[in-house]
Amino acid sequence: MxxxxxxxxxxxxxxxxxxxxxxxxxxxxxxxxxxxxxxxxxxVEDIENLDKSDGGDNLNLIFKILKRGDKLDKALSSGDSSNLADMGLRxxxxxxxxxxxxxxxxxxxxxxxxxxxxxxxxxxxxxxxxxxxxxxxxxxxxxxxxxxxxxxxxxxxxxxxxxLDMTGFTVKVNDRRILRALLTSCGFEENQLDSVCISFDKLDKIGADGVKAELTDKGFDSAAIESFSNLIANPVTLDDVKDKCGEEAVSGLEFIINASKELAGDKYGIVFDLSLVRGQGYYTGTVFEIVSDxxxxxxxxxxxxxxxxxxxxxxxxxxxxxxxxxxxxxxxxxxxxxxxxxxKKKIALLFDKQDTVKAIRAAEKLREHYDVILSEKPKKLSKYLDRLSEKGYYGFCFLDNTDDIRELKA
Amino acid sequence: MxxxxxxxxxxxxxxxxxxxxxxxxxxxxxxxxxxxxxxxxxxVEDIENLDKSDGGDNLNLIFKILKRGDKLDKALSSGDSSNLADMGLRxxxxxxxxxxxxxxxxxxxxxxxxxxxxxxxxxxxxxxxxxxxxxxxxxxxxxxxxxxxxxxxxxxxxxxxxxLDMTGFTVKVNDRRILRALLTSCGFEENQLDSVCISFDKLDKIGADGVKAELTDKGFDSAAIESFSNLIANPVTLDDVKDKCGEEAVSGLEFIINASKELAGDKYGIVFDLSLVRGQGYYTGTVFEIVSDxxxxxxxxxxxxxxxxxxxxxxxxxxxxxxxxxxxxxxxxxxxxxxxxxxKKKIALLFDKQDTVKAIRAAEKLREHYDVILSEKPKKLSKYLDRLSEKGYYGFCFLDNTDDIRELKA
Missing domain, CATH: 3.30.930.10 (Bira Bifunctional Protein; Domain 2)
Structure with missing residues (x-):
């Protein structure tokens, strides 16, 4: 085994x-x-639902569950190996x-x-x-x-x-519709937008020059690349975008960002990030992401x-x-x-077998203040206490005097 | 889909x-x-671990996960259909x-x-x-x-x-070692014990006469059946068992039952039930079960x-x-x-889009006393309120006066 x-x-x-x-x-x-x-x-989901979903690369990563009984026999004898599973793990x-x-x-x-x-x-x-x-x-x-x-x-x-006491994080927000409108206004064509977005998504890693180089390698129109490169040479603000796409297009996103800022106060940041794309094919509008400092x-x-x-x-x-x-x-x-x-601090309450009932009752009282594990007195006490200490226990006591919590050596 | x-x-x-x-x-x-x-x-577990386990009938009920990539191709081309899975669901x-x-x-x-x-x-x-x-x-x-x-x-x-507020239940306790010793003392042979236990497990459903009839059908020694039938004609107590198996064999179980009774008080019952067998093959000693009145x-x-x-x-x-x-x-x-x-009682807080921040803050206050769902004012208010009522909501309020919680009609 x-x-x-x-x-x-x-x-x-x-x-x-x-x-x-x-x-x-x-x-x-x-x-x-x-x-x-x-x-x-x-x-588990029906295998056809999984196979036909918009999961992108994830579709190649599905764990498939084998048919059973007659249905498996039938699938095997048909010789069609794509038909062996009827379900998959989501x-x-x-x-x-x-x-x-x-x-x-x-x-x-x-x-x-x-x-x-x-x-x-x-x-x-x-x-x-x-x-x-x-x-x-x-x-x-x-x-x-x-x-x-x-x-x-x-x-x-x-x-x-x-x-969860996580601090020092920032919410990045973007809208795919704005990004696409902006790329179009720079001169890229509709069928080029996904590919441009993939390069632009790497801005954090390769910088504006890197994005420009990658777009050039991809053979896009140089005037469009130039126009776009000028735009992203400096951090792009919502106001910059407003000039290019018109006020109405950005008002929804502005509303989201301003309201979120008001609610966030000084606890975390909210920023517009034009380069935020997110991988999933199914997103149609706003996208967001939280990053930590x-x-x-x-x-x-x-x-x-x-x-x-x-x-x-x-x-x-x-x-x-x-x-x-x-x-x-x-x-x-x-x-x-x-x-x-x-x-709570963890302690062990040590007792003799014949006192089990008394020990269970004593542990229930001690649990107001400690996490208590019940333990019959082990044969090798000092070895056991070392183990407790290793496992993060604070101390132990014996049933005959539960007021005397003895601290374990670290 | x-x-x-x-x-x-x-x-x-x-x-x-x-x-x-x-x-x-x-x-x-x-x-x-x-x-x-x-x-x-x-x-998910390795398929061999699952197949080799002592799971009894459950081994026929394993969902198997198809191998992937080269390993699947290899398994398929080998023609050995028992080798298509490498994992299974537990x-x-x-x-x-x-x-x-x-x-x-x-x-x-x-x-x-x-x-x-x-x-x-x-x-x-x-x-x-x-x-x-x-x-x-x-x-x-x-x-x-x-x-x-x-x-x-x-x-x-x-x-x-x-x-969980469950009351009126009883813990049944038995020990397979005692049951087997008792059956042996009645004259059944070691290799007959499992089969006798399977019949005896049905005592609740078919009664002592039914058990006797089934053991007779199975062709066991009539003197052993007679001796066992006399024993189970009336409810069997731990004392009855003590006479047949010797005091030492039952002292462990007696200790468990007495201590459990002391801890249970009048909150639930603890009974010795000689007919409790439990299906799993892997049990070696005490077995227990809780039944409700x-x-x-x-x-x-x-x-x-x-x-x-x-x-x-x-x-x-x-x-x-x-x-x-x-x-x-x-x-x-x-x-x-x-x-x-x-x-908490469930209520809906209705607001207009431009007041989202104010609504979120108002809901956070109201949640001290109510479960609050935020909801933009729907176009068809009375239809929405009917739906809230159907879903068990107690009431609703508008953002401009959150002190005025209006109760929904049932």
Whole structure:
């Protein structure tokens, strides 16, 4: 029998599981308090739903579940190996949410404000920081195209991070419609916009000169590149954009940014970032991302996807969501001291077997002030106490004198 | 695209998800407060570990995950269809726990007290009340053969049920060693004991006469059947057993039952039930089960499995566990009124888009007393209010006067 977990998945030790539970329950409480409601969907979905979804690269990363019984026999004898699976593990929570909404629409309030926090699966090539089973924490508002949704999502996501004692972060906001209008005004053609965006998304890494060089390599019109390069040579403000795209186009985004700034106060920053693209193909309008001053990469991301749910319902339903990078936050907080505030000190209560009832009652009293583990007196006491100390226990006591909590040597 | 979930799995509506979260967090808090620690393992396990486990019938119910890339091509071209999967979804939490213990033993305190509450998967034939994806809530103590473990598990499991306001339940306790000794003393042979136990397990359903008839049909020795039938004609007490098996054999069980009775007081019953067998092949000693006065079937079950972990570690490690039937409890509490105590009344705060910031701030104040959903004033107000009422909302207010909470008509 193999002792290790399958590749790309983790066992979590008690102290790790405790931190994960703390993160998840803190995020969930923040979201619930803000008027969002948790829903739950199965980890398995119909294979056709997964295959036909707009998942981009993720479609190559689906874990497929083998058919069973007669259906498997039939598929095997047909010789068609693409037909061996009838289900798959979900690769994100957005496809299940879209299916869920279509399946339960009659029973839901409109607009609906959803929380999803659950496991997803991707057959990634295992490497550091890339898991095949990981948790996502999403909030979504379905059924409203008002910019008040974006404001509520940004405010609530930031609140969850603040509740976890994360500070020094900035919310970047952009709107794909503005970016595309701007690129068009520079002279790029409609069918070139996606490719220009891919290069522009690298601005942080390769700088304005790098973007210009890449666009030139791609062979785009030099006047368009020149016009665009002049524009991005300096940080682009919303006012710059207003001049190019017209006031009306940017007023929605301005409303979102100004309201979010007012709500943020001095706790975190809100900035317009024209170079923010986000990878997902399904975003149709605003996109946002949260970056930390202290850690590389983003810690949350999201945007508006007004066309995705229509794939199930047949009519367009506006939707916008924001997802916290749970595994990223877990990795960051795992490195900090005492990430869980107000945790009680851990002690062991040692007793003899015949006193089990008395020990259970004594432990229940002690638990007002300590985290207490019940433990029959071990044969090798000093070895056991060393182990307690290693595991972060503060002390221990014997049942005959539970007032005498003895501190363990570090 | 298919709107429904795959067979045997469920979408949970917000109110259902809320109840499931309440159940899970209440059980988890009770277990954590009692000194148990949560661990987490992946939902996927190596296919060989699953296939070689002692899972009995469950081995036929494993969802297998198709190999990918070159490995799949190789498996397909070999023509060996038993070799197409490299992983599977876990069918219970006991096999992953055993692997986990073996994998992390060096890092764990001994004995270890574990909580697991997570999803498991079985390819059951879908039928009412049988799910293919469902939640189990287990506590286990690994590394101690002391009967104080059983006492702690029974007390803690009962506490979790009481915390959920479940009353009118009884803990049945037995020990397979006693049952087997008793059957042997009646004249059955070692290799007949499992079969006799299977018949005896039906005592509740078919009565003592039914058990006798079934044993006769099976062709066992008539003197042994007669001796056993006389014994079970009336309820069997621990004292009756003591006469037949000797005092020492029953003292451990007596200790467990007496201590558990003392801890239970008048809150729930503890009874010795000689006919309690439990299906799992891996139980080696005590077995227990909780039944309710109000609902058929068991709501929790467990026992001692001293040989299972040895399959991974190579040396015998004593272990005992108790599992709450989460889906059973969820089904029972779904039928009751107000299963979640002290839930705040739900109201909607209606506002105009330009007042989003003011509305978010007003909602945050109102949330001291109410569950508040923010909602832009809908075009069809009276239709929206009807919907709120249907969804269990108590009332609503407008942003310009949040003191005036208007109650909705039922």
């Amino acid at each position: 193999k002792k290790t977990t399958v590749k790309g998945t983790n066992d979590y030790l008690p102290e790790e599981a405790k931190l994960r539970d703390y993160l998840q329950s803190t995020i969930l409480k923040t979201y619930t308090d803000a008027g969002f409601e948790r829903i739950m969907t199965p980890a 690769y994100d929570l957005t496809l299940p949410l879209s299916r869920y909404f279509a399946n339960n629409r009659e029973k839901l309030l409109m607009p609906s404000k959803f929380i999803q926090t659950d496991r997803v699966y991707r057959a990634e090539r295992p490497q550091k920081g890339r898991l095949r089973e990981f948790v996502q924490c999403d909030i979504d508002i379905i059924g409203s195209s008002s910019p008040s949704c974006e404001i509520e999502l940004i405010h609530t996501t930031a609140k969850a991070l603040l509740a 202290k850690f590389r990469g983003s810690i949350a991301g999201g945007g508006r996807y007004d066309n995705l749910i229509g794939k199930f319902t047949g009519e367009n339903i506006p939707a916008v969501g924001f997802s916290i990078g749970f595994e990223r936050i877990f990795a960051i907080l795992s490195e900090t001291d005492n990430p869980i505030p107000d945790a | 298919k709107k429904t979930t795959v067979k045997g799995t469920n979408d949970y509506l917000p109110e259902e998800a809320k109840l499931r979260d309440y159940l899970q967090s209440t059980i988890l808090k009770t277990y954590t407060d009692a000194g148990f620690e949560r661990i987490m393992t992946p939902a 069918y219970d939490l006991t096999l992953p726990l055993s692997r986990y213990f073996a994998n992390n033993r060096e890092k764990l305190l001994m004995p270890s007290k574990f909580i697991q509450t997570d999803r498991v998967y079985r390819a059951e034939r879908p039928q009412k009340g049988r799910l293919r994806e469902f939640v189990q809530c287990d506590i286990d103590i690994i590394g101690s053969s002391s009967p104080s473990c059983e006492i702690e598990l029974i007390h803690t499991t009962a506490k979790a049920l009481l915390a 109000k609902f058929r079937g068991s709501i929790a079950g467990g026992g001692r499995y001293d040989n299972l972990i040895g399959k991974f570690t190579g040396e015998n490690i004593p272990a005992v566990g108790f599992s709450i039937g989460f889906e059973r409890i969820f089904a029972i509490l779904s039928e009751t009124d107000n299963p979640i105590p002290d839930a």
